[in-house]
Amino acid sequence: MSHSIWKKYSQMGKKVDQTTEYIHRIVDIKNEEIRSMIEDLTSGGKMLRPAFFLMFSEIGPKERPDSELIPLAASLELLHVATLIHDDVIDDSPMRRSKTTIHTRYGKRNAIYAGDYLFTVYFELASRYLPAQKYVLLNALSMKKILTGELDQMLINYNVNATAKMYFTEIAGKTAELFSLSTMMGAVVSGGDQKLINLSKNIGHDIGMSFQIIDDVLDFGSSTDTGKPNFEDLRNGVYSLPYILGLQDKNTELIEILSRNNLTDQEITQAAQIVVDQGYLDKTKEIALTYSNHALRRIDKLPDKENKKILSKVVKKLIDRIN
């Protein structure tokens, strides 16, 4: 069953379900452990990237059969999950959103292999179903940008001199690139002209930037397990935007705490408290809202199709989580 975010949009929910089923069908490896790991990771999520691709695949004049659209939608989720798995091994994160990570549960060996395998399936689906070789190349270049964004992240984590500019460059690659690839490829397969393709790409970028910053804010909210915030980002050494704004503002108290090694629970809570009290969290929310509004204004310029309304509503729903 698809995530509750799609429950009002039954047609989209159905397609998202089809995408999940398709993924489970094509993950064809003997190793049961790795297969169930991949199935876990591709069940019950919001499937935003495939969903945005599917919405944009109806934005232009051309209609494509589901037999082409579903595999391409699946490929985008597989690329996402692959980077996520390797990212967790690279960061050595024990937790992701209050759940133990793949490599903690199944071992690094299986996690590296599972990520590699998903990269190849992604590559296979892209080269099998995209309508022209130049779009396969665009996918490869996107994948490179995503990886470069992840590398940039290493320059920010545990770095008290990190700046907002560094952060925006990082998330433009790490997060927004895959959203803009998804919306752009949707417009491509829908037969859109270059103007529509560019507009779609920019909408994806704005949504992706907003999405990542919303994620940063949600880390300050209550965990579903404990009812208290976990501050997992800081716990994993990830300097998200609220902290970066404080560091860039030369907040001496925050800099002093973050300069210490192996922060205790108390120090983590203290750092988070500074970020809240000094308004850096509110400022972060404003920036997320700005990106969402950018996206909404651009969505207005799309051709009047059924999905245009759904798109706006989903973007609003995402930003509502922090307002």
Added chain:
Amino acid sequence: MSHSIWKKYSQMGKKVDQTTEYIHRIVDIKNEEIRSMIEDLTSGGKMLRPAFFLMFSEIGPKERPDSELIPLAASLELLHVATLIHDDVIDDSPMRRSKTTIHTRYGKRNAIYAGDYLFTVYFELASRYLPAQKYVLLNALSMKKILTGELDQMLINYNVNATAKMYFTEIAGKTAELFSLSTMMGAVVSGGDQKLINLSKNIGHDIGMSFQIIDDVLDFGSSTDTGKPNFEDLRNGVYSLPYILGLQDKNTELIEILSRNNLTDQEITQAAQIVVDQGYLDKTKEIALTYSNHALRRIDKLPDKENKKILSKVVKKLIDRIN
């Protein structure tokens, strides 16, 4: 400077050098550590996969400019190096051919990232330079087979019930697939017909199978550092063909030793000695020779081009290392 194997073939040596230079030029990442790691790994090697691709790229009627051939040759080496890096992290091998492995020197984090990055560059070059999208798909499917071969390896390592059949399936993916991709893609870009493409693919397969088995035998030879064999395969839990032949033959002494945990140096030497004394190493050499002879007979059927002679000589040179 290219490896000594190319010194008699100055034109091939030159192209191999160009491929290495090209690789160093396109590896474009800020992280100095990862860049120098990749440069290390792509310097001074035999560059067999790009060289075979380049030789076969002159086998058909069509001539392609170096500006297309060199990037494609580079892509094959990059795919090789990427799998090698991840393979070492997955196996947790401290050593590869008497040198410490990448992840031991630079850390797992950098090794995973470097492998991922090389996968994307490979994907980029394949989709930018291959003459048709269906060949990009063939590359993706090959990459999948290589990874499946690596996964199969996990079923063999530390498994005293491993059989020769399992071993041949494993190396057909892990090693031979990339050789057959290289020769096949060479024939493709040379404008060969389907018959020539298939013949080239089969030659690559035979060379790859022979190459891996030769490698297994070389592990029983003297290390350049110590003058004594290291038996690195067994030390890393890799059951290569000589051991597998012994296990399949139900050699009780060998099974007894390999069933123990954490083998000592003495036990490793003892196991290797059994393999030598009982003729399993000689049998392995014979199998390698059989594959080489298959390859040579098939090479005879290629059109009469300059490279046909070089090809035969290189295949003979590789097998001569164990005779």
